[in-house]
Amino acid sequence: MSLATMSSPHFVYGSHHPEVLKTLLNQEGFRITQQRHKILEVLNAAAEGDHLSAEDIHQKLLDQGEKIGVSTIYRTLHLLVDLGLLRELALSEERKFYELSNPMTVAHHHLICSQCGSVKEFEDAAIVSLGQDEALRQGFSLLDCQFTVYGVCEQCS
Numbered sequence: 001m002s003l004a005t006m007s008s009p010h011f012v013y014g015s016h017h018p019e020v021l022k023t024l025l026n027q028e029g030f031r032i033t034q035q036r037h038k039i040l041e042v043l044n045a046a047a048e049g050d051h052l053s054a055e056d057i058h059q060k061l062l063d064q065g066e067k068i069g070v071s072t073i074y075r076t077l078h079l080l081v082d083l084g085l086l087r088e089l090a091l092s093e094e095r096k097f098y099e100l101s102n103p104m105t106v107a108h109h110h111l112i113c114s115q116c117g118s119v120k121e122f123e124d125a126a127i128v129s130l131g132q133d134e135a136l137r138q139g140f141s142l143l144d145c146q147f148t149v150y151g152v153c154e155q156c157s
């Protein structure tokens with residue numbers, strides 16, 4: 001993600017249309033395989049604020065009767081992250097989580113309950129500009145800016 005696209009107008013989360021995703025993939029010169037499409041569909045169908053791990057995606061595809069190995073899922077997720085279609089989230093130490101992204105996405109951040117693991121999303125332009133400033137200062141090109149806050153939610157406290 002370049003600095004220019006980080007400040008793009010708000011992207012409406014969860015409004016990704018499979019055709020849009022397909023076009024993006026084709027633009028990148030990648031053949032859209034059935035499996036990549038299925039993985040994108042699973043993430044597209046996830047509720048807003050619902051973050052899925054590779055294992056969650058694997059289970060959902062098995063439930064749909066798809067025969068797909070978990071190693072294929074890992075490979076595909078990494079490819080989709082490299083293409084900028086997915087955002088990889090470090091929400092827990094044990095596993096990575098994924099959510100849809102695209103060049104128009106405004107980076108959002110996560111508030112995590114350390115008791116029940118519930119995740120709330122929030123946006124704050126100040127955090128992103130802090131990340132941008134620091135990246136510039138150190139000669140980095142900004143790819144993503146994630147700010148994660150851990151606490152105990154209302155239900156758990």
Ligand SMILES: [Zn+2]
Pocket residue numbers: 049051099108109110121
């Ligand atoms: Zn999120």
Ligand SMILES: [Zn+2]
Pocket residue numbers: 113114115116117118152153154155156
């Ligand atoms: Zn909680």
